[in-house]
Amino acid sequence: MSKENQMVDEDLYDEDGEDTQKDRYFTFRVGEEEYGIEIMHVLEVVGLQKITEVPDMPDFVKGVINLRGQVIPIMDVRTRFGMETVEYDDRTCVLVVNMMDQQIGLIVDKVSDVLDIPESQVQPPPKVSNRPGSRYISGLGKVDEEVKILLDVQKLLYEEEMAQVASAV
Amino acid sequence: MADATLLGEFVLDSLELLDDAEPKLIELQASSQVPDQVNTESINSIFRLFHSMKGSAGMLELHNITSLTHEAETLLDMFRSGKTQMTRAHMDTLFKAMDLIREILASVDANLTDKGFEDSVSGLVEELGIAISQGGGDASPAPKAKKPEPVKPPEPPPPPPEPVAKPEPEPAAAADFSFDEFEIPITQEMLDRFVTEADELLEQCEAMLLTMEDDTTGEPVHEAFRAMHSFKGNCGFMGLSDPERMSHRMENVLSGVKEGIIAPTSDNTGILLKLVDILRDAVADVSSGGKGHIDNLELYVQLLDEILPEASEPDAEPEPAAEPQAMAAGPAEPASAPGPEEESPLPSMEIKLEEEKAPEAPQDAAGPKAVPAKPKEIPATKAAPRTIVRQDIRVDLAKLDHLINLVGELVIAETMVTRNPDLVGHDFENFEKSAMHLSKIVRDLQDISLSVRMIPIAGVFRKMIRLVHDLSAKAGKKINLTLVGEDTEIDKTVAEIIADPLVHLVRNSIDHGLEPPDERKTAGKEETGEILLQAGHEGGEVWILIRDDGRGLSRENILAKAIERGLVNGDGSDLSDSDVYNMIFHPGFSTAKQVTDISGRGVGMDVVKKNIERIKGHIDVRNNPGHGCTIVLRLPLTMAIIEGLLVRVGKAKYTIPLLAVRENIQVTKEMITKTMDGQELVMVRGQLLPIYRVHELHNTRPDNYKLEEGLLVIVENRGEMACLFVDEILGDQQAVIKGLSNYIGSVRGVSGCTILGDGEVSLILDVAGLIRKAQGLEAA
CATH class of the missing domain: 2.40.50.180 (CheA-289, Domain 4)
Structure with a gap:
């Protein structure tokens, strides 16, 4: 994990590190729904900046940006979910996640909060769904009366990615 | 027990040593074929390799490596002393030993232990033992045959700590012996290495001495003893009689402590620590070109002898024998004579007295008494504080890359500042000046940080010596390998990536390019084939040439193959030569079974090309049918x-x-x-x-x-x-x-x-x- 965690509270890293991150989710909004990903994957949130397009990429890979001298790829979560695209506005954010030593920026409509969602409050994902986004769901988390869609970052980033890249080339 | 960093360092060091030794062993073989031309320097350096590896392995309790290196060392000592002529079989055995050590090292690196190699080690130890026991006789049939009853019983696989101690007296004697036998040409490189190593050993010994007093396990004493022993061995090898003599006594004392004959009192450790300092001075003297002379040596020796009880003395050299040796070793140092006279060797000499004397002693020597003898050197070494300066440090590559990345970012940031759009239209004289200054520093920093990653290509080239040696035997071809431009520097990553392609290319040259001796004779060529590896700067690139004087590529055969595989439309007569030759890089071109029908050049060539292109390099083929082929690798100077x-x-x-x-x-x-x-x-x-x-x-x-x-x-x-x-x-x-x-x-x-x-x-x-x-x- 990077030390540059800006959105995440400092005290998260006190003493038992990993443990305090358990069941904590970083939530954000895409379209009408709130989504959450495990906080251990989130490095930081940055504002949208100029994206350099890279040819021959699947449509959800928008290109690359310069994050303090590091070039990281950017994925548009809307496109990934098969939703219609919208104009980026000043609330559009890049959520930088770390997965298997690979940093990737996710474009989301708006970042929301860091929430504790204990395992008992998480339901398994619905079995049958043909919606393109459904295969990235790891569970449904209940917070008060609201439901957060919890995402499997690994699947979000990699599922069928190879096939799509291959078909694009 | 031994911690991972120590083991890691040991593995790195040992691999380096092995890389150095292999080419020398091959050299050695070449020279030993001509009688009276035994290359003593090579033998000695290989001997030293095994010896120091043995020492370190013993310290780290890597028993398999210890026993293996011990046998190899013993065998080498026989060549060294001229008792035995080195044969091909010996060489093969030694190579086998080196390979096995490499294997073990890999496992040590991964598992932090050398266990699990007991069988292969004892097999090889046996082989070496046979070679040793046969002495002067022809050893060639022996190494292959594994006799059921080994002449020298193989050491039990996981030996208790004894083996570490057991072999020790031997190399020490050998070191002395070699010193008397012949003058060893000592290169600057050997000297540097000695100084660095000696410094480390002394430091280690010192650290152990300091913990010795409060310790009950006896481990620090062992460690100190080992360090001192290795130090002594190194000194003996380098022909430094003074430090050798003194460390020998110190070793005796330590062994006394080890056996419980001498109590590790604070007085005794105090003396030892003092003497370690004096040894350090001597090493500093060596590093600045001296002979490691120790003033008042006799006094110190006596001091140590006093600590030693009578019983542990007998194996020490008799005094008179040591005396002339010390004199002979330092012909330029008659200054050692005044030592014993100056300080009357009173048996009641106390530490307190000694403590005062020791720091003074060097200054005394620099005084009037020593001046006539060595007016030049002694003042020079005395003037500066006697410290040993290491000329290099080992840095984690990831750290280095991070640094280089940061410098890269600094370059960008610098441009962002100095060409900031806010500045447009303004004329800031002072800012311009400062900006210029900043730019210059940034450029310099960039140049330097990039040069840090550059290493000489020699390391890659030298690996080829062994390859050519092995393959020439296997293929039954005589080959002369020439290396040119070994000091050409290339990026470390580039060096790593081209290592495999080079192996491929050299192997191809040997397998397919060079003809067997009789065929070469018929073609009117020298029986011995030539392979040239050359590196050099060419424009903004580094060029590496692999040239052989074999039969070269055959356009017809390649073309026929290409047509068969459907790579060419028509008969290909419209293709240029270079187009045809480049087909050998086509993936799969080589895997066809008739690959030997083509004049070769196919095995893995597509992989070679891919590797080279990965680092933005190019590969060219220059062919001269019947007279050989040259492959040119054109590589970028830096990848950054x-x-x-x-x-x-x-x-x-x-x-x-x-x-x-x-x-x-x-x-x-x-x-x-x-x-x-x-x-x-x-x-x-x-x-x-x-x-x-x-x-x-x-x-x-x-x-x-x-x-x-x-x-x-x-x-x-x-x-x-x-x-x-x-x-x-x-x-x-x-x-x-x-x-x-x-x-x-x-x-x-x-x-x-x-x-x-x-x-x-x-x-x-x-x-x-x-x-x-x-x-x-x-x-x-």
Whole structure:
């Protein structure tokens, strides 16, 4: 994990590190729904900046940006979910996640909060769904009366990615 | 027990030692074939390799390595003393031992133990033992035959700590012996290594001495003893009689402590610590060119003898024998004589007295008594504080890369500041001055940080010596390998990546290029085939040549093969030679079963090419049928920075490597021709060049669709010229190359990216890939 965690509270890293991150989710909004990903994957949130397009990429890979001298790829979560695209506005954010030593920026409509969602409050994902986004769901988390869609970052980033890249080339 | 970092260092050191020793062993064989020309330096350095490895392995309790190196050492000692002539079989056994050690080291690196190799080690130890026991006799049949009853019983696989101690008396004796036998030519390199190692050993010994008092396990004493023992061995080897004598006594004392004969009182450790300091001074003297002379040596020796009880004395050299030796070793140092006279060796000499004397002693020597003898050297070494300066440090490569990355960012940040848009239109004299100064420092910093990654290619080349040696025996061909330009520096990553391709290429030269001796004779060539490995700078690149004087490539055979595989349409007679030769790089070309029917050059050539291209290098084939073939690897000097031409296409800014750019032109309608399949061509000085539109290849929107409104950049890739259509040229700049993320993988026509002064990411165009892509698109 990077030390540059800006959105995440400092005290998260006190003493038992990993443990305090358990069941904590970083939530954000895409379209009408709130989504959450495990906080251990989130490095930081940055504002949208100029994206350099890279040819021959699947449509959800928008290109690359310069994050303090590091070039990281950017994925548009809307496109990934098969939703219609919208104009980026000043609330559009890049959520930088770390997965298997690979940093990737996710474009989301708006970042929301860091929430504790204990395992008992998480339901398994619905079995049958043909919606393109459904295969990235790891569970449904209940917070008060609201439901957060919890995402499997690994699947979000990699599922069928190879096939799509291959078909694009 | 031994911690991981120590083990890691040991593995690294040992691998280095092995790399050094292998070529020397081969040299040795060459020279031992001619009687009376035994290359003592080589033998000694290999001996030293095994000896120091044994010492370190013993310390780290790697018993398998210890027993193996011990046997190898004993065998080498026999050559050294001239008792035995080295034969091919001996060499093979030693090579086997080296290979096994490598294997064990790999396992040590991974598992932090050398357990699990007991069987193979005891087998080889047996082999070595047989070779040793046969002494002068012909050893050739022996190493192969594993006799059921070994002459020397193999040490039990996981031996208790004894083996460490057991072999020790032997090499010490050997070291003395060799010193008397012949003068060893000591190179600067050996000297440097000795100094560094000695420094480490003394430090280790000191640390152990300090913990010895409060310790009950006896471990520190062992460690101190081992360190002192290795130190003594090294001194003996280097012919430094004074430190050797003293460390020998100290070793005796330590062994006394070890056996419980001597109590580790604070008085005793105090003396030992003091003497370690004196040894350190001696080493410092050696590092500044001296002979490691110790003033008042006799006094110290006596002091130690007093600590030693009578019983443990007998194996020490008798006094009179040591005396003349010390004198003989330091003919330039009669100053050692005044020592014993000056201080009356009172038996009641106390530590307290000694403590006062010791620091003074050196100054005394520098005084009037010593001046006539050594007026030049002693003042020089005394004037400066006697410290040993290590000339290198080991740095984790990841750290280094991080540093270089940061410097790269600094370069970008510097441009951001000095060319800040806010400054436009202003004239700040002082700012300009400071900015210039900053720029200069940043450039220097960049140059230096890049040079840090550069290593001589010698390491890669030297591996080939062993390869050629092994293969020449296997293939039954006589080969003479010549290395040129070993000191050429290349990027460490480049060095790592070209190592395998070089092995392939050299192997191909031997397997397929060079003919067997009789065939060479018939062809009117020398029986011994020549292979040349040459490295050097050529323009902005490093060139590596692999040349052999074998039969060369056969155009007909390659072409026939290519036609058979459907790589060529028609009979291929229209293809140029270089096109034909380049077919050997075609994937799978080599895997065909008739590969030996072709004049060779096929095994893994596509992999070679891929590796070379991965580091933005090129590979050329120069063939002279019947007389040999040369493969030229053209590699970039550094992988970190390129000169680039910044161009704009619509909103995107691309960087084109300046090396590929020939010129830019603006065209008029008349210069353009369009073929019926849509390919646009432009006539430039009588040459028709294809035009590729970057926006089409990269699927972006340009400002201009009309060729005459934009610009054409003429690029060249391996003699093939083409034009890239862009909107605008923004200028040239130094580009710090960054990889596109692994997530994105490789993109055709893009080799990487760089960050511009304004923080934007610019893709670096890969001209070769772009051209291929364009041609692919047309075909589709």
